[in-house]
Amino acid sequence: MDIRVIIFIVFALAAVAGAISMVLARNPVHSAFGLLLTMFSIAVFYVMNGAHFVAAIQIMIYAGAVMTLFLFVIMFVGVDTSDEAEEHIPFQRPMAMILGAGLLILIVASGIQAWVNSRALTGRGSLGTIENVSDELFGTWLLPFEATMFLLAIAAVGTIALAQFAFTLRSTDGSDDE
Amino acid sequence: MALLVEAGIKVLVAFVLLLSTTVVLVWMERKVVAGMQTRIGPDRAGPWGMLQTVADGIKLMMKESLTPRRVQFGLYIAAPVMALVPALLIFLVIPIGAPFQFGDRTIILAVTDLNIGLLYVLAISSIAVYSVVLAGWASGSKYPLLGAVRASAQMISYEAAMGLSLVPVLMFAGSASLTGIVAAQGGDLFGFLGTWNIVLFPSFVIFFISGIAETNRPPFDLVEAESEIVGGYHTEYSGFRFALFFLAEFINMFNMSALTVTLFFGGWMGPTFGLPENIHWVIYILWFFVKTFTFVFIFIWLRAALPRLRYDQLMSFGWKRLIPAALMWLTVFTVALGYRTFGLPWS
Numbered sequence: 001m002d003i004r005v006i007i008f009i010v011f012a013l014a015a016v017a018g019a020i021s022m023v024l025a026r027n028p029v030h031s032a033f034g035l036l037l038t039m040f041s042i043a044v045f046y047v048m049n050g051a052h053f054v055a056a057i058q059i060m061i062y063a064g065a066v067m068t069l070f071l072f073v074i075m076f077v078g079v080d081t082s083d084e085a086e087e088h089i090p091f092q093r094p095m096a097m098i099l100g101a102g103l104l105i106l107i108v109a110s111g112i113q114a115w116v117n118s119r120a121l122t123g124r125g126s127l128g129t130i131e132n133v134s135d136e137l138f139g140t141w142l143l144p145f146e147a148t149m150f151l152l153a154i155a156a157v158g159t160i161a162l163a164q165f166a167f168t169l170r171s172t173d174g175s176d177d178e
Numbered sequence: 179m180a181l182l183v184e185a186g187i188k189v190l191v192a193f194v195l196l197l198s199t200t201v202v203l204v205w206m207e208r209k210v211v212a213g214m215q216t217r218i219g220p221d222r223a224g225p226w227g228m229l230q231t232v233a234d235g236i237k238l239m240m241k242e243s244l245t246p247r248r249v250q251f252g253l254y255i256a257a258p259v260m261a262l263v264p265a266l267l268i269f270l271v272i273p274i275g276a277p278f279q280f281g282d283r284t285i286i287l288a289v290t291d292l293n294i295g296l297l298y299v300l301a302i303s304s305i306a307v308y309s310v311v312l313a314g315w316a317s318g319s320k321y322p323l324l325g326a327v328r329a330s331a332q333m334i335s336y337e338a339a340m341g342l343s344l345v346p347v348l349m350f351a352g353s354a355s356l357t358g359i360v361a362a363q364g365g366d367l368f369g370f371l372g373t374w375n376i377v378l379f380p381s382f383v384i385f386f387i388s389g390i391a392e393t394n395r396p397p398f399d400l401v402e403a404e405s406e407i408v409g410g411y412h413t414e415y416s417g418f419r420f421a422l423f424f425l426a427e428f429i430n431m432f433n434m435s436a437l438t439v440t441l442f443f444g445g446w447m448g449p450t451f452g453l454p455e456n457i458h459w460v461i462y463i464l465w466f467f468v469k470t471f472t473f474v475f476i477f478i479w480l481r482a483a484l485p486r487l488r489y490d491q492l493m494s495f496g497w498k499r500l501i502p503a504a505l506m507w508l509t510v511f512t513v514a515l516g517y518r519t520f521g522l523p524w525s
Contacts, residue, residue: 029315033253036308056297064304065334071311072330075323129293130354 004048015041028074032067039063053133180283188289192269200428204231206471207428207478214482235421243417248318257316258415258422261309264302265429271295272436273357275446275463286357287446287463295356296348299437300341303392306430307333310394310401310411313423317414325410328489329394329401335496336391336398342504343384346511347441350378360445374444380507382442384500386473389434391496393427395477397484400492435473436466443469 018037025031039062046055089095137145205220205228212219220227245251275287292298307330314326348354351362363374375382391398402410412423439445448465450458487495 029253033312052292052294053297056294056301059301060297060304064301064307064337068304068307068311068330068334071315072327072334075311075315075327075330130297 007044008048011041011044014038015045029071032070032074035070036063036067039067050129053130184283184285185289189270192289193266196266196269196429196432197425199432200425201231201235203428203432203474204234204424206474207481210475210478211482214479238421238424239418241417243419244414246317246319246414249414250316250318253312253316254414255419257309257313257411258419258426259309260312261306261426262422262429264306264309265426265433267302268299268433269429269436271298271356272433272440273360273445274436274466276459277357278459287459288357291355291357294354296344296354296359296441299356300337300344303340304333304337306392309423309426313415314411317411319414321407321409321413322411324407325401325403325413328407329411332391332394332398332401332492332496335493336388336500339384339496339500339504340388340392342501342508343381343388344441345508346378346381346515347375349512349515350375356440356445360440360447363444363447374447375442378442378511380503381511382438384504384507385441386438387500388496389438390477390480391492393430393434393477395427395431396481397487398492399486400489403486405486431474431477432470435470435477438473439466439469 015038018034018039018041020034022031022034022038025034039058043055043058043063046052046058208230209219209227220230223229223233245254270289271292273286273288273291277284277286279285310329310333311326314322314324314329317323347359351359353359353362394401400406400410402412407413412420415423446462446466448462448469450461453461
């Protein structure tokens with residue numbers, strides 16, 4: 001068998017196992033590491049498809065920064081306090097099912113578009129190298145890129161503003177502990 | 179097939195090289211710190227105590243690996259392995275010498291030359307924090323956990339500064355592959371002095387400071403501050419498991435020095451003193467190690483010279499000094515490079 005197929009099977013199984021263990025684990029730290037495994041496996045798929053840049057970014061941003069923040073928060077809040085499996089939102093389960101089904105439909109639809117109807121995605125040559133990504137990003141898609149940048153900047157400023165606002169509100173209250 | 183053989187040999191050489199360098203590094207650290215503190219340091223095992231590290235290694239392997247009762251066993255065992263693996267992986271893309279011809283093949287003296295080398299280094303070093311977090315959390319004890327929380331905060335903060343300081347390097351070299359970055363530093367001054375990336379000196383300062391913080395070396399070793407939190411994340415580890423953490427720390431120190439040399443000081447380049455053409459590659463490898471060990475020496479020197487930072491000092495230095503400095507330098511550099519490449523905006 002082709003070595004690429006073997007690698008794909010191993011990491012596909014790892015990705016699925018990571019995802020399942022993320023949902024099923026009772027302990028939030030175990031969940032976080034399940035998710036980490038999935039992210040890594042997906043980075044391997046990117047590499048296999050020649051998208052090295054995206055793979056590096058995937059590991060740097062998601063595995064490196066986002067997951068570290070998750071773990072940081074989990075450890076700060078304390079692992080033991082979140083053990084209660086009580087659901088506070090009554091329509092949580094049906095909602096999750098509907099959203100999950102929607103996501104599945106989207107994935108299957110795009111999969112059919114890409115492989116079964118074999119419509120090639122836009123872009124030329126090896127898609128994932130830095131040169132191609134930058135050509136696309138700073139050439140064809142410059143306006144959406146800048147718009148996204150503004151959106152993120154607004155979000156960051158908004159977060160700081162909200163945190164500051166809540167802080168001053170509480171300190172004028174006189175009660176510093178809830 | 180030849181490709182596989184070549185890759186296998188390279189991986190093996192890199193592995194042996196890293197492990198044997200670590201032996202030298204540990205000995206060097208103990209001797210240098212001892213010298214700076216007017217002690218003698220190890221001098222019993224072998225000439226000048228050089229075999230001390232080997233003796234220590236054998237001792238650590240023979241020792242019992244204690245397992246405290248409250249550990250999460252799987253993750254507890256995984257942590258030391260996860261410390262060592264990223265340390266070994268980073269070295270794969272660092273070129274230690276000039277490419278040379280072997281038969282009809284050109285062999286580069288790095289295990290692989292990735293198109294995204296620099297990003298690969300950043301990605302791998304960003305996952306190095308997991309071993310510390312994992313070790314601290316899986317130990318099921320309070321001091322390791324404190325060390326882990328400190329580690330995650332510290333590594334996230336300084337990674338940002340490190341990433342920002344590398345953007346000018348990328349833009350200046352016009353390549354993200356480490357071989358390409360070395361090749362872009364080829365020019366020389368007065369015919370013998372390499373220009374290297376001296377123009378990027380501010381980047382180098384920021385990179386080196388955040389590199390020390392990333393490797394948890396003094397004065398940024400709050401993660402394992404003996405006077406505050408016993409041993410930090412590795413308090414509950416002993417024997418061979420501890421040895422893996424120890425090994426990873428020294429390999430990381432070597433990697434960080436090698437990266438500094440590769441990115442800012444011309445990598446393996448150096449004068450050849452008019453020696454015959456066919457031994458040039460040996461001289462280049464020697465240059466690489468001379469430069470790298472200079473920075474290793476600075477790492478050790480800092481440990482002997484500087485007291486440990488307080489936690490709030492560490493955070494305010496990272497966020498209020500280093501990151502703004504990196505951003506300002508990035509802006510200045512980008513404007514300068516833009517002017518050099520495109521001229522004035524209205525012309």
